[in-house]
Amino acid sequence: QSALTQPASVSGSPGQSITISCTGTTSDVGSYNLVSWFQQHPGKAPKLMIYEDYKRPSWVSNRFSGSKSGNTASLTISGLQAEDAADYYCCSYAGSYWVFGGGTKLTVL
Amino acid sequence: QVQLQESGPGLVKASETLSLTCSVSGGSIGNYYWSWIRQPPGKGLEYLGRVYYNGSSNYNPSLKSRVTISVDTSKKQFSLKLSSVTAADTAVYFCARVPSGSLTFDYWGQGTLVTVSS
Numbered sequence: 160q161s162a163l164t165q166p167a168s169v170s171g172s173p174g175q176s177i178t179i180s181c182t183g184t185t186s187d188v189g190s191y192n193l194v195s196w197f198q199q200h201p202g203k204a205p206k207l208m209i210y211e212d213y214k215r216p217s218w219v220s221n222r223f224s225g226s227k228s229g230n231t232a233s234l235t236i237s238g239l240q241a242e243d244a245a246d247y248y249c250c251s252y253a254g255s256y257w258v259f260g261g262g263t264k265l266t267v268l
Numbered sequence: 269q270v271q272l273q274e275s276g277p278g279l280v281k282a283s284e285t286l287s288l289t290c291s292v293s294g295g296s297i298g299n300y301y302w303s304w305i306r307q308p309p310g311k312g313l314e315y316l317g318r319v320y321y322n323g324s325s326n327y328n329p330s331l332k333s334r335v336t337i338s339v340d341t342s343k344k345q346f347s348l349k350l351s352s353v354t355a356a357d358t359a360v361y362f363c364a365r366v367p368s369g370s371l372t373f374d375y376w377g378q379g380t381l382v383t384v385s386s
Contacts, residue, residue: 162312195372197313204362204379205313210372248313252371256328257315 163188163249163260170266176237179263181249182230189230193252196225196234199262200245208247209234241267270295272363272377280357282386286350290363290377293344297321301366302346303373304337306359314359318366319346353384 164182171177181194188194194212197205207216209225212232224235232251236243244267249260276288290302303318317327319337327335331350339346350357360381364373 193371197373204376205373206376207372207374210370210374214370216374250313250315250373255326256317257373259313259315262312 163251163258165247165249165260165263167261168264168266170268171236171239172268173239173241175239176235177239177265178236179234179247179249179265181232181234181251181260183232183251183258184230187251187253187258188227188232190254191252192227194225194227194232195250196223196232197248197250198243198245199248205248236265239267243267270365270375272365272375274361274363274377274380276380276382278381279383279385280353282354282384283352286348286353286357286382286384288348288361288363288380288382289345290347291343291345292365295365297339297341297344297346299368301368301371302337302339303364303366304335304348305362305364305373306357307362307379308356308359316348316350320368355384355386358382358384 196209199205212227213225271293273291280286298321301318304316317337319325319339334351336349360379362379363377365375
């Protein structure tokens with residue numbers, strides 16, 4: 160199975176909004192409403208930010224939002240803050256296993 | 269608050285079997301899937317497999333022949349075995365919980381680095 164496709168890097172200034180895309184196929188992203196997004200700071204475990212395409216866990220700020228259209232999911236972060244700088248990974252259920260994206264490094268300028 | 273903690277050898281010889289255990293505290297082990305995910309140094313995440321609390325398991329097709337995941341509900345632990353390891357299996361190994369309703373990884377262990385030596 161192939162990894163989901165994410166841009167290697169994105170950047171934005173404090174207060175701005177950014178969007179990270181995640182492209183899969185009809186076997187994963189396009190077949191299930193089960194895309195998740197994870198934030199990972201260096202040396203730390205990934206942290207769940209979005210699940211089931213757009214839902215936020217209780218510990219996540221409403222500045223983070225998820226959406227999906229066809230085989231492409233997106234993570235939008237509004238009101239960028241310095242602490243948002245991290246790697247972000249998308250992940251999709253694919254029927255009997257999960258597939259991850261290659262990760263996107265977010266730089267807050 | 270659910271907590272997961274990985275344990276096991278940090279160094280494994282090539283061609284041998286990597287064995288790790290994840291201990292669960294602060295919550296029930298029942299009615300959840302329990303999974304292993306790894307991350308080679310400087311690279312992305314890779315799903316390895318999952319086990320349900322009743323013992324049924326499922327694996328990443330690309331690793332299926334080398335991976336075994338089991339659960340011990342009495343000890344609130346689940347384990348990973350990866351056979352015939354090579355340098356490519358050097359990675360940080362994470363354990364994670366998967367709620368059966370939402371099928372995402374909601375709680376993670378801190379991760380443990382396993383290095384395969386020749």
